[in-house]
Amino acid sequence: MTTKSTPRTPPGILVLGATGKTGRRVVARLRATGTATVRPASRSGEVRFDWTLPDTWEPALAGAGALYLVAPDDPSPVREFVSRAEAVGVRRFVVLSGHGIEHAGEGFGRGMAAAEEAVRGTGAEWTLLRPNNFFQNFDEDLWRAPLGAGHLALPIGDVPEPFVDADDVAAVAVAALTEDGHAGRTYVLSGPRALTFAEAAETIGRAAGRPVRYEELAPEAYRAELLAQGWPEAAADSLGAMFALHRAGHSAEVTDDVRRVLGREAADLEPWARRIAATGVWA
Numbered sequence: 662m663t664t665k666s667t668p669r670t671p672p673g674i675l676v677l678g679a680t681g682k683t684g685r686r687v688v689a690r691l692r693a694t695g696t697a698t699v700r701p702a703s704r705s706g707e708v709r710f711d712w713t714l715p716d717t718w719e720p721a722l723a724g725a726g727a728l729y730l731v732a733p734d735d736p737s738p739v740r741e742f743v744s745r746a747e748a749v750g751v752r753r754f755v756v757l758s759g760h761g762i763e764h765a766g767e768g769f770g771r772g773m774a775a776a777e778e779a780v781r782g783t784g785a786e787w788t789l790l791r792p793n794n795f796f797q798n799f800d801e802d803l804w805r806a807p808l809g810a811g812h813l814a815l816p817i818g819d820v821p822e823p824f825v826d827a828d829d830v831a832a833v834a835v836a837a838l839t840e841d842g843h844a845g846r847t848y849v850l851s852g853p854r855a856l857t858f859a860e861a862a863e864t865i866g867r868a869a870g871r872p873v874r875y876e877e878l879a880p881e882a883y884r885a886e887l888l889a890q891g892w893p894e895a896a897a898d899s900l901g902a903m904f905a906l907h908r909a910g911h912s913a914e915v916t917d918d919v920r921r922v923l924g925r926e927a928a929d930l931e932p933w934a935r936r937i938a939a940t941g942v943w944a
Contacts, residue, residue: 672726672750673698674838679706682797683757686831687729687838696839700725712738722746727753727838734899736775743779753844754780754787755837757830760849761911762791768902786844788837793851793912795827796933799865800942808869809943813862814876816883816904821855823915826928833922848918852927855915861930868934869943880904 674691678684679701691699702710702721710721712733722728728751732739743754758773759765765774780787798804807813830850837843856864859875866873878886880901887897906912919927937943 672752673700673724674727674729675700675702675708675722675725675751676729677702677710678729678731678757679703679708681731682795682801682827683830683834684729684731686828687834690831690835691838694835694839697727698724712742715741718742718745719749722749722751725749725751727751728755729834729838730754730756730776730780732756732772732776734772734895736771739772739775740779740782743776743783747783747785752785753838754783754785755834755843756780756787756789757834758789758791759912760791760793760851760914761906764909764911765906766902768898769906770903788843788845789847790830790834790837791847791849792827792830793823793825795830796824796852796928796930796937797827799861799934800937805942808862808865808873811866811872812874812876813858814878814883814886815858816878816880816901816908817858818877818908819857819859820908820910821857821913822861822907823851823853823855823913824861824930825850825852825919826933829919829923829927833919836922843922848922849914849916850918850927851914851916853915853929855913856930864931865934865938865943868931868938870938871943873943 674697676684676688679688680703688699688701700708702708704711708721709717711717756776758777759770762770762773777789862873862875884897884901
């Protein structure tokens with residue numbers, strides 16, 4: 662005589678940074694699969710979550726068996742939050758980090774590094790995602806306005822960067838959250854080829870049908886420009902430290918981890934730029 666197993670409702674998945682570049686894409690993909698209850702968390706989202714207000718942590722974690730962890734810049738609350746998450750039943754952590762984060766100095770990535778260290782210290786499953794700069798930095802916020810003005814000026818030199826599509830990062834995150842076989846893995850997520858920022862700007866200009874000039878800035882000139890634009894000193898210093906990491910070549914390697922996880926090649930910048938340019942974002 663055979664017996665049927667009783668269907669079990671899968672545990673919920675809490676997605677931090679649910680309004681961010683990867684978070685909102687992770688939420689959309691999880692909801693499209695319909696395999697688990699998705700809890701999108703942010704300071705103003707469906708589930709209220711604030712790193713600076715620990716009283717919001719456990720209500721957000723209620724019913725979650727898996728967690729997409731996007732850490733704050735400030736590393737101080739991360740370990741305590743991860744400890745609480747494990748205590749209330751989170752058994753799988755997927756951490757958004759960054760390519761080359763192990764080489765980062767004090768000015769950049771401390772929250773991401775703290776999140777990596779914290780989940781390694783749990784008894785739960787964990788997967789680390791270390792992506793390169795997203796394609797979406799060119800059209801959603803950081804470099805959108807300069808590209809629209811036809812002039813991108815940065816302190817990066819001719820060190821190449823294998824930019825990656827945030828959609829690919831989200832797809833890998835969903836696989837790690839919902840499938841077995843990813844525990845203990847660190848995935849370095851790059852695009853299929855490395856381009857200098859000058860080449861990327863040229864690619865976007867070509868797609869947009871208008872010239873985009875790249876200018877190399879000295880780090881101190883870049884910082885002064887950010888401050889003149891009203892950026893806080895801490896943010897300016899963090900961006901400067903990020904570019905220092907890139908200039909040292911710590912994020913220049915092209916990897917095949919997107920293909921290993923998803924069974925297809927990572928998206929390429931040029932066709933993405935043509936598709937996005939058609940929306941008029943850089944007009």
